[in-house]
Amino acid sequence: MSNSIKDSMQNFAVTQALKYIEGNPEENIPKLMALVDKFTPAGWYGSQRAAIRNVIDEKNNWYQLILKIYDLDPGIRQAFFQNFLLNASLKGSATQEEIKEKEGCNVPWAILLDPTSACNLHCTGCWAAEYGNRLNLSLETIDSIIRQGRQLGVYMYIYTGGEPLVRKKDLIRICEMHPDCEFLSFTNGTLIDEEFCQEMLRVRNFVPAISLEGFQDANDGRRGQGVYQKVQNAMSLLKQHRLPFGVSTCYTSKNVDDVSSEEYFDLMVDSGALFVWFFHYMPVGNDAAAELLPAPEQREKMYRRIREYRSTKPIFSIDFQNDAEYVGGCIAGGRSYLHINAKGDVEPCVFIHYSNANIHETSLLDALKSPLFMAYHDGQPFNDNMLRPCPMLENPELLRKMVRDTGAVSTDYQSPESADHLCDKTAPYAENWTPTADKLWHG
Secondary structure (H helix, E strand, O other): OOHHHHHHHHHHHHHHHHHHHHHOHHHHHHHHHHHHHHHOOOOOOHHHHHHHHHHHHHOOHHHHHHHHHOOOOHHHHHHHHHHHHHHHHHHHHHHHHHHHHHHOOOOOOEEEEOOEOOOOOOOOOOHHHHHOOOOEOOHHHHHHHHHHHHHOOOOEEEEOOOOHHHHHHHHHHHHHHOOOOEEEEEEOOOOOOHHHHHHHHHHOOEEEEEEOOOOHHHHHHHHOOOHHHHHHHHHHHHHHOOOOOEEEEEEOOOOHHHHOOHHHHHHHHHHOOOEEEEEEOOOOOOOOOHHHOOOHHHHHHHHHHHHHHHOOOOOEEEEOOOOHHHOOOOOOOOOOEEEEOOOOEEEOEOOEOEEOEEOOOOOHHHHHOOHHHHHHHHHOOOOOOOOOOOOOOOOHHHHHHHHHHHOOEEOOOOOOOOHHHHHHHHHHHHHHHHHHHHHHHHO
């Protein structure tokens, strides 16, 4: 059977299943797998279908999360299913695989880009501040990136910054220009208001992930007085409008106890968040506070707590550093994603500020074939222990070599940082983490 026929059958099965559920979710979700089985051959995706049956039969936290999705505005939900499930995850992934094989390079599932380096806050330890605050990708450049990305099968775009919502009108315009794509934005949340909620309801394909660093003291200690309350107000507004949103949390040596607690997970669930991204603090930049790096026992605590609450709380939890086992190691360098900063430099990772290519001077595909990206392609996975996935944080000798061998240059325009300087900060961390990582991985 050809891939195109298989893809069409997959799309048809998913579309029919979603239409079936829509009428009465609580009654029809338990009947879902019978419908899926009717439209898909017996041998396809057996383990995934078994997992879905388990969720439905047990009516566990994942089932409760599905019901929360059906509390969203119907137009938003339908756009999400079409853009994320069908376009990005089925149709897009098939195209990506074809191009990877043809071109011999990585092709990402998602593209991260910085619409601007400007921000209305100045948070302690923020790597984005290293870019300066006067850089912007034009509307035309963002449009070009997305058009090129769609040719590669990329339908998922994620905004970082700076604070992306400084450019609200342009971001909404991009949503209008590309209604078949899904847009997620990391944001401090302070610029979300009634007018923007109405715009999100109108375009249907924009989802915010709001930064939260714990409870009020921890959050405002890093982000500024009063920010915690502004975030709570933003989440309340989004929930009232039945809009999807998530939370982005950076864990450090200072806030681990807060963000690993059951109270913190319950806060996010009660606020209406559907997902949470946990990010390990990275000491990027000449002035980065290395003391914010979590100790091994603190990282292990995050590893265990996130897994515990992932199986008990109705919120989808992703641990960017500790979940590499589920994605086969480092996902940067275009393997699953890449990053384009506000000056147009195409970087392998949002935390790795070195590049050989600028999107103003080269195509997206050629950037994926640039020396540093090919070094990622040829070197992944960087470690057989999936709890040591990163070439900067856990394997710093590899990032030193890749930058040196490829001639990649620093994209830190305020105070360029050499790879040696960066990796000198992470080498002690890597050494200290290795025994714990090995114990967890082989235990």
